Amino acid sequence: MSEKKNGTFDFSNGPACPIPIANxxxxxxxHGGGGxxxxxxxQSMIAAHFDNPALxxxxxxxxxxxxxxxxxxxxxxxxxxxxFFPGSNIGxxxxxxxxxxxxxxxxxxxxxxxxxxxxxxxxxxxxxRIVQAxxxxxxxxxxxxxxxxxxxVDRGKGxxxxxxxxxxxxxxxxxxxxxxxxxxxxxxIVSGEIAQHGIAIMSVRQGLxxxxxxxxDCAPLNGLVDAMFEVSKNIHVLRxxxxxxxxxxxxxxxESSKCGIRIAEEKIPVAEDVRGACEILxxxxxxxxxxxxxxxxxxxxxxxxxxxxxxQHPLGEKAxxxxxxxxxxxxxVVMKTSIGSSRVVDMLSGEQLPRIC
Amino acid sequence: xxxxxxYRSEAAARAFSEKIHAITTKEWTLMEICGGQTxxxxxxxxxxxxxxxxxxxxxxxxxxxxxxxxxxxxxIAIASMPGxxxxxxxxxxxxxGSSKDLLSVKANGGDVRIVYSPLDAVMIAKQxxxxxxxxxxxxxxTTAPANAMAVAQxxxxxxxxxxxxSSHVLVxxxxxxxxxxxxxxxxxxxxxxxxxxxxxYEEYFPIAEKYNIPIVVTGFEPVDILxxxxxxxxxxxxxxxxxxxxxSRSVSRAGNVPAQTVINKIxxxxxxxxxxxxxxPMSGLGLREEYRKYDAETIFDVGNISVKESPLCISGEIxxxxxxxxxxxxxxxxxxxxHPIGAPMVSSEGACAAYFHYGKLKK
Numbered sequence: 001m002s003e004k005k006n007g008t009f010d011f012s013n014g015p016a017c018p019i020p021i022a023n024x025x026x027x028x029x030x031h032g033g034g035g036x037x038x039x040x041x042x043q044s045m046i047a048a049h050f051d052n053p054a055l056x057x058x059x060x061x062x063x064x065x066x067x068x069x070x071x072x073x074x075x076x077x078x079x080x081x082x083x084f085f086p087g088s089n090i091g092x093x094x095x096x097x098x099x100x101x102x103x104x105x106x107x108x109x110x111x112x113x114x115x116x117x118x119x120x121x122x123x124x125x126x127x128x129r130i131v132q133a134x135x136x137x138x139x140x141x142x143x144x145x146x147x148x149x150x151x152x153v154d155r156g157k158g159x160x161x162x163x164x165x166x167x168x169x170x171x172x173x174x175x176x177x178x179x180x181x182x183x184x185x186x187x188x189i190v191s192g193e194i195a196q197h198g199i200a201i202m203s204v205r206q207g208l209x210x211x212x213x214x215x216x217d218c219a220p221l222n223g224l225v226d227a228m229f230e231v232s233k234n235i236h237v238l239r240x241x242x243x244x245x246x247x248x249x250x251x252x253x254x255e256s257s258k259c260g261i262r263i264a265e266e267k268i269p270v271a272e273d274v275r276g277a278c279e280i281l282x283x284x285x286x287x288x289x290x291x292x293x294x295x296x297x298x299x300x301x302x303x304x305x306x307x308x309x310x311x312q313h314p315l316g317e318k319a320x321x322x323x324x325x326x327x328x329x330x331x332x333v334v335m336k337t338s339i340g341s342s343r344v345v346d347m348l349s350g351e352q353l354p355r356i357c
Numbered sequence: 358x359x360x361x362x363x364y365r366s367e368a369a370a371r372a373f374s375e376k377i378h379a380i381t382t383k384e385w386t387l388m389e390i391c392g393g394q395t396x397x398x399x400x401x402x403x404x405x406x407x408x409x410x411x412x413x414x415x416x417x418x419x420x421x422x423x424x425x426x427x428x429x430x431x432x433i434a435i436a437s438m439p440g441x442x443x444x445x446x447x448x449x450x451x452x453x454g455s456s457k458d459l460l461s462v463k464a465n466g467g468d469v470r471i472v473y474s475p476l477d478a479v480m481i482a483k484q485x486x487x488x489x490x491x492x493x494x495x496x497x498x499t500t501a502p503a504n505a506m507a508v509a510q511x512x513x514x515x516x517x518x519x520x521x522x523s524s525h526v527l528v529x530x531x532x533x534x535x536x537x538x539x540x541x542x543x544x545x546x547x548x549x550x551x552x553x554x555x556x557x558y559e560e561y562f563p564i565a566e567k568y569n570i571p572i573v574v575t576g577f578e579p580v581d582i583l584x585x586x587x588x589x590x591x592x593x594x595x596x597x598x599x600x601x602x603x604x605s606r607s608v609s610r611a612g613n614v615p616a617q618t619v620i621n622k623i624x625x626x627x628x629x630x631x632x633x634x635x636x637x638p639m640s641g642l643g644l645r646e647e648y649r650k651y652d653a654e655t656i657f658d659v660g661n662i663s664v665k666e667s668p669l670c671i672s673g674e675i676x677x678x679x680x681x682x683x684x685x686x687x688x689x690x691x692x693x694x695x696h697p698i699g700a701p702m703v704s705s706e707g708a709c710a711a712y713f714h715y716g717k718l719k720k
Contacts, residue, residue, distance in 0.1 A: 026464040030451070036695055206473055275358050281473075282447075339370035339579045341402030346714040348694075 034244025034289075035348035039252075059179060060101040060239065063171065070173075072107035074098055075166035083130065083160050086200050087215025091133030093291060094163040096220045097242070099141045103222045104238045104294065106177035107169030109141060114165045115149040119158035130161065141220045143167065174233050181236045182257035186325040187303035189296045191224060191310060192217070192318040193271045194246055195278065198288035202281055214273050219292030224315045231309040234299035241295055244348065247286040249295050250333045251347040261333040263323030263345070286345060287352045297325065364578030365401070373583035374406035377590055385593050386412045386542045387586060388535075388678050390528060391497075391549035392419030392707065393577050399711040401579040411590065414542070414678030415711075417531050418549050420496040421448050421704035422676060423631040426664045428524045429454040432493055434659040435522065436462045436469050441657075442485060444478040445493040446500075447471045448704045453697050455665045475507035475521070482511065482519035491653045494521040499551045501525050501642055502616035505623035508644070508651045522653040525642035526629055528552050529560045534637045535677055536568045543678050545589035547575040547582065550604035555620075557612025561600045569598045576604040623648055632700060633673030667692075670699035675708055682712040689713060 030037045047055055054062040061074030078094040095112065102109040114134065118127065138145050145165075196217040203214055221240060228235060237257070241249040246268070254261045270278075270285045278285050292315060298306045303321060310316030323335075333345040363369070389395060395415045398404065404413060417423055433454045436443035443459070450459040450469065463469040468488075472478050475492045482490035494504040504521060511519040528549060535541050548561060553574045561572045571592035575585030585603045592599060602608055620642070629641025644652045669687040674680040682688050682701070692698035694710055701707035 024461070026461060028460045028464045030460060040695070272358060279358070279361065337401045337579075338365040338367065339401050339403070339406070339583075340367040341370075341405040343400060343402045343715040 033348065033352070034242070034248055038244070039347075057179070059177075060104040061107070061167075063105060070171040072102050072105040072169045072171055073166070074101040074105070075164065076101060077162060077164040079159060079162045080201065081159050082204060083126070085204050085216055086213045087196075088218035088291070089130060089133050090161060090163055091130035092137045093216075093218050094165045095134050095137035095141065095143070095145075096218055096291065098165040098167040099143060100221045100240045100292075100294075102167050102169040103220075103225050104177070104240050105169070105171065106175035106238065107171045109143045109167050109169040109222060111146045112138065112143050112165050112167040113147045114145055114163060116151070117158055117162040117164075118150065118152045119160050120152055120155040122160050127161070130163075137220070141222055175229060175235075177235065177238050179237055179239070179253055179256045180258075182253050182259055182297045182325050183236060183299065184259055184325050184327045185300045186236055186297040187300055187321050188250070188261065188263065188323045188325065189298060189303065189307055189310065189319055190241075190246065190268065190322050191221070191294045191296070191316045192292075193269045193274065194241070194290055194293060195270060195274050195283075195285035195288035197242075197291040198245070199274050199277045199281070199283070199285075201289075202283070203277060206281070208277065208280065210273055210277060212273055214271075214277060217290055217292035219315055221292065221294050221315065224294070224310065224313045227309050227313045227316070228296065228306050231305045232298060232302040234302045235296055235306065236299065237295075237297035239295050241290050241293060243289050245285070245287040245289060246295065247284075247333070247345050248347050250345065253297065254333050255331045257325070258330050260326040260329040260331070261323060262326050262336070263333065264336045265338050266336075267320050267322045269318050269320050283352055287348055300324070361578065364576070364580040366580065369580045370406060370583055373580065373587050377406075377411070377583070377587050378408050380587075380594050381408045381410050381590055382594060384410045384412070385544050385590055386414060386678075387545045387547060387589055388414045388416045388543040389547040389575070389582070389585075390416040390418040390532070391552065391577075392422065392704065393551070394547060394549065394575065394582055395419070395708050395711050397577055397579055397582055399715040402715075403579055403582055406583065407586065411586070413586075414681065415675070415708035416546075416678060417535075417631065417634065417676040418497065418528065418552075419676075419701065419704055419707050420500070420526070421452055422672065422700040422707050423526055423633065424449070424452065424495050424524045424700070425630045425632045426455060426666055427630070427662050428495075428522065430662045430664060431654065431659050432522055433457060433459060433462055434662065435491055435653060435657045436467045437465070438657065440488055442468045442470060442481055442488050442490045443493070444470050444472045444475075444481060444490065446473075446495070449493055449495060451697070451703050452700050453703070455663075475504050476510060479507050479511050479514070479516055479519055482516045483514065486518060488518060489656070490519050491657075492519070492521045494523040494525060497526055497528055497549070497552050498556045498620075499549075499554075501620045501624065502555060502613070505619045508623045508648055509619060511651060512648075517650075520651045520653040520656050521644070523624075523642065523644060524629070525624065526631060527626070527640050527642065529564060530637050530640035531631065531634075532564055534634070534640070536564070536570065538677070540679060541677065543570070545571040545593055546573070547585045547589065548572050550574055550576040550581070550608060553602075553604070553608040553612065555613050555616050557610050558600055558602060558608065559610060559612075565598050565600050571598050572600045574600070574602045574604050574608050576607065631676075633670070633676050635673075667698040672699035672701045672709070675701055682709040685709070
């Protein structure tokens with residue numbers, strides 16, 4: 001919801017387009033929502049066409065061999081309206097987002113690149129604030145921005161500013177994060193209250209005012225992950241539930257690890273004001289974007305230890321074990337609901353659309 | 358969260374579940390009218406807590422689902438016109454028309470915007486005097502007051518570039534149409550709490566009387582619905598057929614009179630076609646003669662629209678409670694949330710989408 005991916009492809013000379021044109025002759029916003037249509041677009045059109053061993057891991061980044069060491073390489077583009085929002089801004093987001101993607105590969109982020117696509121007319125003062133925010137964010141994460149590019153497009157051809165960052169990090173030998181390695185019995189930990197970023201953005205866009213301002217949770221997760229690895233080497237999967245939210249990540253892991261997932265609604269931390277906003281806006285917090293949260297799959301023996309370490313870190317104070325990996329219903333996420341019944345938590349098709357009544 | 362958590366509590370849900378089990382001796386079929394109730398039933402797994410003798414069928418109360426294809430096609434045609442800003446509630450954007458949906462219009466350069474309130478659309482019109490701003494006014498009695506108010510506001514503020522494409526529908530005539538069809542299996546209704554918040558429940562007494570059927574005005578939280586089911590089953594087991602109000606924290610017998618007044622000022626009752634069901638006499642709201650200048654159907658000439666429904670879709674039977682979504686041969690195959698054939702697969706309130714998303718494990 002917070003991001004949309006733009007892109008154009010020319011199929012005129014290539015093989016037939018794998019996405020049935022009859023259904024979608026043009027890219028719609030639903031293709032950028034982080035749900036099934038996004039996956040279909042990425043997997044059947046892009047990943048399948050570029051096919052190579054590094055890409056097929058479908059991690060948050062690629063893991064590349066280099067002189068006996070392993071490198072992680074990741075990229076992300078940031079398009080968000082408004083560019084300054086409660087709790088953060090596009091500059092910080094573009095640094096933390098890529099640092100987090102590298103962190104979720106088990107890597108220590110080292111270097112970033114950045115590209116700006118700036119719409120004519122953007123106040124210079126705003127650009128300066130964005131650049132300053134990026135510098136401060138990079139310092140906080142211990143990364144350097146070492147190369148970049150700037151383009152300006154006509155007024156009306158961009159949404160103030162689009163930022164792309166790419167990053168490189170090194171993976172320590174004892175960190176083996178792999179989205180296919182969730183094991184039956186693993187506990188699933190979420191690092192804090194979910195859905196804050198998406199609701200912060202929606203509230204601004206819709207002009208909703210609550211008793212308190214809901215702020216984005218935008219934050220770098222590298223310190224929290226370091227604290228987790230200090231107490232356990234049995235962290236199997238890490239993922240930051242950004243676009244598409246917690247539900248999409250759990251579905252992706254259930255599918256890639258070929259296992260079932262069971263979670264309990266009452267264990268999922270959601271702040272009171274965010275719950276209220278979700279009720280008003282007609283959203284399910286499980287599908288709302290986060291920018292400073294992670295989901296970890298940890299062996300049952302180490303789960304309490306990891307949880308305790310997370311509780312000691314400012315970004316993990318409200319961490320909670322929300323469920324576990326099971327052998328039943330592979331590929332499907334089942335949730336025990338608040339009334340003690342159960343239901344499937346599916347992946348959304350496109351964007352979560354507000355309901356009529 | 359106060360006033361919400363109480364109605365989602367496991368203990369309260371279990372208590373009603375046990376009470377329902379204790380009184381149920383025969384097989385009963387109940388229909389919840391409103392799509393919001395269907396959504397809660399499937400999302401929270403209420404059927405798991407009911408005795409197997411009780412069958413819930415899902416009613417026609419999903420505004421996205423019953424809006425006729427011809428109106429959707431008109432919306433798409435208007436939204437595609439230059440100089441138009443087309444505004445709508447979010448989930449109407451993905452409803453399939455004969456050949457495409459409103460999201461595709463947006464992707465092709467149409468100015469289609471999601472609004473949360475029709476009054477926002479009036480403001481957009483005021484801010485864009487060179488454009489024609491259309492609001493897609495769909496829904497039941499629940500959304501009618503706000504939509505009527507938008508027209509009243511446009512008149513008051515002298516906003517002349519605002520219009521609505523109206524396809525409002527009314528619940529009681531649809532209930533009568535179902536009951537008088539002769540094929541209905543429904544033995545009790547959970548009436549739609551929010552509709553009754555506006556309209557009250559006076560209108561249901563003659564229906565309960567004429568068709569010997571219990572009608573329980575019911576809310577939307579899981580415990581509301583379990584209590585509504587309990588009240589309906591209790592009536593059936595005791596041989597009663599009355600109108601009862603489970604949702605008294607929101608609904609009064611007379612309803613919201615100022616809201617009814619604004620509806621009556623702007624709209625009059627008209628015949629209406631329901632997607633999948635057909636025309637039901639006096640079952641909709643249309644703009645009164647004196648407000649026709651706000652009627653998008655009058656303002657825009659979209660030519661002859663020829664409508665093409667998929668032959669696979671059985672949404673009409675589903676919305677009348679004659680069949681359940683997984684009994685459709687296209688369910689989850691040709692028709693799925695990515696490529697909906699019928700409207701009930703689109704909205705999260707639609708019975709088919711609700712079954713698809715939440716019910717995978719027990720087909």
